[in-house]
Amino acid sequence: MTTEPQPATETPAQSLPRTFTRDLAAHDGQQVRLQGFVHARRDLGGVQFVVLRDVSGITQCVGSGLSLPLSESSVEITGTVKAHPKAPGGYEVQISDFRVISAAVEAPPVEIPKMEWNVNPETMLDYRVVTVRGLKERAALKVQAELVAGFRDHLITEGFTEISTPKIVSAGAEGGANLFPIDYFGHPAYLAQSPQLYKQIMVGVFERVFEVAAVYRAEEHATSRHLNEYLSLDVEMGFIDDEEDVMALQNRVLAAIMVRLRERAGAEFALLGATIPDVPAHIPRITLLDARALVTEKYGHQVGGKDLDPEAERLLSQHYAEEHGSDFVFVTKYPRAARPFYAHPDANPDGTQSTDITRGYDLLFRGIEITSGGQRIHDHAMLMESIAAYRLKPESLEGYTEVFKYGMPPHGGFAIGAERLTAKLLGISNVRYARAFPRDRHRLTP
Amino acid sequence: MTTEPQPATETPAQSLPRTFTRDLAAHDGQQVRLQGFVHARRDLGGVQFVVLRDVSGITQCVGSGLSLPLSESSVEITGTVKAHPKAPGGYEVQISDFRVISAAVEAPPVEIPKMEWNVNPETMLDYRVVTVRGLKERAALKVQAELVAGFRDHLITEGFTEISTPKIVSAGAEGGANLFPIDYFGHPAYLAQSPQLYKQIMVGVFERVFEVAAVYRAEEHATSRHLNEYLSLDVEMGFIDDEEDVMALQNRVLAAIMVRLRERAGAEFALLGATIPDVPAHIPRITLLDARALVTEKYGHQVGGKDLDPEAERLLSQHYAEEHGSDFVFVTKYPRAARPFYAHPDANPDGTQSTDITRGYDLLFRGIEITSGGQRIHDHAMLMESIAAYRLKPESLEGYTEVFKYGMPPHGGFAIGAERLTAKLLGISNVRYARAFPRDRHRLTP
Structure with missing residues (x-):
């Protein structure tokens, strides 16, 4: 540890409570005690500058x-603390006592203060244990923490109960593909792709x-929108009339998340040059069939498959942003062919059960589902009947169907998907x- | 579905907002619309009784x-709604309209309303998808949800940030035993035993x-206090002086949890005949060495090994409950031999580094760690040095030590461990x- 002789201080440092850098304005002209990391430093011989980084921000010290x-x-x-218009945050700290708590023994592999690192993204992830300290990296994870808290707190106000369901399962919720196998005391088991079946069971309780x-998806392909392990924000509610009740809930949840981000993560959005979207009181809806027709007619894009392709998602979002001022759009009435076995069939106009349309929907935000x-x-x-129609084995789903x-x-x-929503909110190109x-x-x- | 002819209603049911059973007192003499499950039923020919269970409680309807x-x-x-002193909750609902939303097609395998089921515990777990609806089962999970919320909300008020770390890892945090192997695209990987190393890394960020x-422990033995998958409430804080700061934080967190349980889970504790403990402003502390001596001297119990055995934990808790009125006691200064490699050595009285005592502690609550x-x-x-002393392979911990x-x-x-604390709070014999x-x-x- 480096401890050089320092000028004597009037007040012993330990007797002052710790101040965070974001609170310096309230201490203008006063003595403060700060703790944090040496974010940047410059030694001009007679004078030394240290940019101190703590959890709340950065401040220049001299x-x-x-x-x-x-x-x-x-x-x-x-x-x-002295007002200093050119310093980040508008204040500077004139150092009277400088103590090294824990000295770094190597220079970091990248310059943490730089807002852009000219480094191969894989290398940056290799050194993630320290690159994650970067201001942009930290901001993204902070936004995600607030997003998750906003989700949770709103649901609790609407009477939802938090559950914890198994991630070690004997079969997949969606039928068996893309599962990571586990050796469970010699028995075959898998990592859960989704809490789907368990959250449904718990509707019977709460x-x-x-x-x-x-949750875990053993998808082999590498894209900018998929992770093999991601944080899933899952909701299930009982005693609904139909999927409109679910969409209305999701509309309220999203609005509450954005309120919390405005209150608690404004600095992080500013740092990343991103804007917090307005959530319409009633997010617009379009059926999948109409959505496919719209992107073909308006943009000349032919959509393959049964769903929307990424380009169709982008174009549909563009249309709703331009014509309706909404960053969000619900795409409703998905066909059975694009939905899992547990999707509820829609009703035909005459009240009979549809054989090909479900009450499933997707939500697009800024061009992505x-x-x-x-x-x-x-x-x-x-x-x-649905399990049979999907040619699944009823015995593999027995605990659930019971x-x-x-x-x-x-x-x-x-x-x-928490990471996908975070990335899209912040304009981060890769989830x-x-x-x-x-x-x-x-x-x-790591 | 069963829909029998019903007497005509004055107000169409759908026009009334839903009322929850816990709110009946506010609607005495009024018409209400309830939704829920048929908890119990009795048909006396001319009159029918239904005990309706919703998320908030049960009520008798006739x-x-x-x-x-x-x-x-x-x-x-x-x-x-009519006041009825003998009915659960003090109110009864005189039915004017009865609609089956979704009819059960089989009787449940156990009688859900019974408070004790005379059934083999394994059978009860086999039918968990429906036995979990039992009032006691539900109460335990509700208490756990509130406990977790109390933990989280308090930490957020103290400036903690929520993180999400990988559960698929390339090596174990504690050295390699008791790991579940995963086939990760043909590479060996494991389920994480603990977020220990990752939460430490994140102290550098937040x-x-x-x-x-x-978290996951591949422990072969079956005891009443261990689970192979459990919910871990993990905390890590930087810029501490020593472990006393951590214990003080934990003291505050526990107090906040109990406040929340009092506010939101009083009915569940009453149902289970359990009491919410008082958390002392300063939970008593005893060193492991003194604790071992105490149970030997006071109770004549010889403690084997380096730690406390379950009987010693019980006796020590008994002593602190009787002599200090505390359900909690910190056992401090664990020896290195009973702690993992990352435990910080204690300081000797002369300021040098102890070679055998750490700054690790356990917290006992009502007889259990x-x-x-x-x-x-x-x-x-x-x-x-510590990794070498523990004879671990530094290369298997490289990402972390970096x-x-x-x-x-x-x-x-x-x-x-959320389940263990929940079980102990509620007097549930098996975690x-x-x-x-x-x-x-x-x-x-299931």
Whole structure:
């Protein structure tokens, strides 16, 4: 540890409470004690500058006769706050006491203060244990923490109960593809792709439930929008009329998230040059069939498959942004062919059950799907028919189908991928940078 | 679905907002619309009784000419609220309209309303998808949800940031035993035992962090206090002086949890006949060495090994309950032999580094350990020495040790097993009943 002789201080540093850099304005002219990391440093011989980074921000400190430790060292600085228009935050601290708490023993592999690193993205992820300290990296994870808190707190005000369901499962919720196998005491098991079936079961207990937990998709392809391990924000509610109740809930949840981001993450959005979207009181809706026709007629884009392709998602979002001023649009009435077995069939105009349209929907935000949701089948006979129609093995779903013998109410829900929503809110090009330690096809460390 | 002819209603049921059973007192003499499950039912020929269960409680409803569906069916009841001293909650609903929303097609495998089921516990877990609807089962999970919320909300008020760290890892945090292997695209990987190393890394980013997530222990033995998948409430804080700062934080967190349980889970504690403990402003502390001596001298119990055994934990708790009126006691200054490599050595009285005592502690609550915590090593050289002393392979910990080159501040933290604390608070004999869908040596379903 480096501890150089320092000028004597009037007040012993330890007797002052710690001040955070964001609160300096309230201490103008006073002595404060700061703790944090050496974000940047410059030694001009007679005078030394240290930019101190703490959890709340950065501040410039200036002293003399200091022997500066390497960047990223933890330090404690005692000094006097002075207004300084050119300093970040408008204040500077004139150092009277400088103590190295824990000295870095190497210079970081990248210059942490730089807002753009001219480094191969894979290298940056290799050094993630320290690159995650970068202001932009930190801002993304802070926004995600507030987003998750906004999701959760709003649901609790609407009477939802938090649940914790198994991630070690004996079969997949969606039928068996893309599962990571686990050796469970010699028995085959898998990592859960989704809490779908469990959250439905828990509607029988608490009526309205949510879970915030990691889920796992063993998808081999590497894209900018997929992770193999991601944080899923899951919701399920009972006693609904149809999927409109679920969409209305999601509309309210999104509005509450944006309120919280405005209150608690404004600085992070500013740092990243991103804007917090307005959530319309009633997010516009369009059926999938009409959406496909719209992008063909308006933009000349032919959509393949049964769903929307990424280009169609982008064009549809563009249309709703331009024509309706909305960053969000619900795409409704998905065909059975693009939905899992538990999706509730829609009703035909004559009241009979549709054989090809479901009450499933997607939510697009700024050109990308961020949610799938909908009403689920609650009737036991209808569920068993659907399992047969999807050519799934009923015995592999036995524990799940069992509960539908016991009066499950009509219910539905949705799931939001936290990293994808974070990335899209902040304009981060790859979803991997919205996770502290991402897992992808080739990455198991750090 | 069963829909029998019903007496005509004066107000169409759909026009009334839904009322929850807990709110009936505010509607005395008024018409209400309830939704929920048929908890119990009795048909006396001329008159029918239905006990309706919704998320907020149960209420007795009475009507005539009704054809009652099976128990657990979802129903909607419209009727008039009347004070009725003998009914649960003090009110009864006189049914004017009874609608089956979703009829059960089988009777449940156990009688849900019974407070004790005379059934093999394994059978009860086999049917967990419906037995979890039992009032006691539901109460335990509700208490756990509030406990977790209390933990999280308090930490947020103290400036902690929520993180989400990988559960798919390339090596174990504690050295390699008791890991579940995963096939990760053909590469060996494991389920994380703890977010320990990742939460330490994140102290370099946010200074104070927490995570609520499942962790995995491939322990073969079946006990009443262990689960193979459990919810870990993890905390790590930087810029501490020593482990006393961590214990003081944990003291505040526990107090906040109990405040929330009093506010939001009083009914659940009453149902389970359990009491919410008082958390002393300063939980008593005793060193492990003194604790071992105390149980030997006072109770004649010889303690084997380096730690406390379950009987010693029970006796020590008994002593602190009787002599100090505290359900909690910190056992401090654990020996290195009973702690992992990252535990920070204690200082000897002369200021030198202890070779055998750490700044690790356990917290006992009502006779059982519910937390391990302590200060961690933050100095790179000290960490590398410790890894060598523990005969671990430094290369298997490379991603982790790397960050200690970059000025990590002194830090420490703790972890609470949510199910174990829930079980102990509620007097539940086996930790498996404090989890919705437990995983144990022989149980992968439901």
